Amino acid sequence: MTLGSPKSKITRLYRARVANDSKHIIKILSDPKKELGPPPAEYRVSGRMNAAGIPVLYMALEPETTIAEVRPAIGAWVIIGSFRPERELRLLDLTNLKVGVGSYFRADLDAAVGLRDFVSNFSRIISRPIAARNESLEYLSTQFVAEYLGHKIKPSFDGIIFQSSLTSKGKNVVLFEPAISIGIDDHRFPLSEDNISYVQIPPDEQPEFRLDTKRIKLNRKNYKDCKLKIIFSETKVQEVYGIDYQCIETDINNVNEE
Template identity: 40%
Template sequence: MADDATRWLCSLCTTDPGLKDRIEDEHTEATCHFCGRHGLAMPLEDAADLCHGVFTKFFGLTPADPDVFERLDPSWERHGEAPRDVLVRAAGVDVDVADELVGCLSDDYGYRAVRDGDEDPYGPEARYEAIAADDRTFQDEWLALQLELRERSRFFNSEAEDILGRIFGGLESLQTFQKQPVVVTIPPDDPDAVFWRARLFMTQSEAEDALVDPAGSIGPPPPQKARAGRMNPAGVAVFYGSQDIDVCLAELRPPVGSWIVACQFRPLRPLRLLDLPALEAVYEEGSYFDLDFGTRRERAAFLSTFCTQVARPVLPGEEDLGYLPTQVIAEYLADKLHIDGMFYPSPQAGGDRHNVVLFHRAARVRQQLPAEGEEQTGQIEVLEEGIEAVVRVTRMPPAQVAAEKAEALELLDFPGEAWLSQWPAVAQPEDPRTETIEVVAGSVYVNYVFAVTVGAASTKVSYFDVSDWP
């Protein structure tokens, strides 16, 4: 039963969904002090305590006096909003409700502040500004994750999984300031949905062989040849590429005199990709009075800097440990969130140019086998004005194909065949993945590396005598 001497604030006197829920969660019915309606309500003093928590966590008092530069401005006024204006906006209440809430806050907290020689934080001269979210908790967890993986336990790590769950949980629902999702879907029928991939060859003959079978030669390698990369451990093949061929060339870090064969791939099904650079603009909306809004806001602040950490260059020789955290992230996104890959900044190309990686499950390429009786040969010619590359196709007449097939079958019919049949054939493991990408016809390019350009910051060394004797 409500106390008649208590001033009550009902859930209908606020438009903020978080504060409305907090009032209704009290399950107390009373007559509202402001609108006179009878319904679910909360004592005004309790509502003021909730508001104090909002001020403490999300807002800060601005300086009461101008700094040395601002003193030169005769029209200087204190920055920020009055407590009443903050509550009108943040709590969704009318001015009269906000005034009484501020009065309660000043009675509860102003006296102690003034007694200690400080300003009344809810007095008529107080002004507030929103403060940036503090992401130290998530930064500490990210550092702890890296330490755990590098120095303690790399496999079956439940602690790492818990940290990744707190960082990436609900990733699909996150949006940027412009209401753009951070997990995007790439449709297979989009003509612009193509990815370049390139491979480095040391000799011209190796590059010529790659022209014949770009799907097998330029696509992801077989497991036994898959080296560790930023998003994959050794033995797990993924697709690294870019929407810009120049980025592919830069990522290979090719030596002068080498050859690069590149081609385009397109998806065969919709691909769900994490747009890592979009995390820099991720934005969390919600009520200041939601119990988890502060944590969600802090996570958004951490994710806004996460892109830079993931794309940080790793020096040669440090790949085993340097790539370990991002490899674990890729595995978590693929297995737990069913994301097919991600866009991320190119450490080698720099600027706003991006790489794309398709995780193992989405990295199987549709093979392009030659027709029966068809033989292909790649040829590269070095000319004065550049290079020329062709694939020559030779087709045998159908009768010759049939004759050679019959001859091959006759060769198999020898006395030892029955003896050999006693031994079971060695079964090759089947790839359980579905074909996800294919080579775009006519998109193969050959590049000869005759020079390499380096982008670097430079400064002249200065010398100073710092001796402490004359």
């Protein structure tokens, strides 16, 4: 899939951050490029598609999916950034990848079957839930394949689309360097945190965050080389008030009964 092309139906990617109070929200809103972009080197922990220290950007195709992926607690706030591709991004879509073997009389049938099975297994492994205590070991195989797809093969992929392990229909996206260079469409940023206020009048109504634009000095940087731009007018702040769980029941049988 080529994202950002005129024919692409996907025009936005989404990324979320969890905030526990209004001060943290204001910090994120004052500099969305820094706070919603790739984490700095000291915070690049091992992930499903990257070894520790390797810069990548985990995103989603739907706002609901990116909320689920940050696993917020009830009562927490979630800031959702909307990103627009500024260049064509070459993505491997594992959710819509069909690898056939063609004729069963072909000379390289074994290789074709092996490729089909590998793609099928990789797509399944990359999307399955993993307990936090097993992450470092379980991620090794997917990290290796991601590194190969993003940097070793030619032409390489800018990222991978894969099924979310936390929602039934959601799709995640991981982007590799250099596709993770971020800009913002609003020349007012970054702001001083003093330019943003938290207002709740009257007390029983939904609060809001207000930007004081009269005291803002414009930043004329145009981010001409960025691959993604944050569309600040589409930024959302949402409060989590409930979580849906999907469970599979396991029977308990006493096998020692006579």
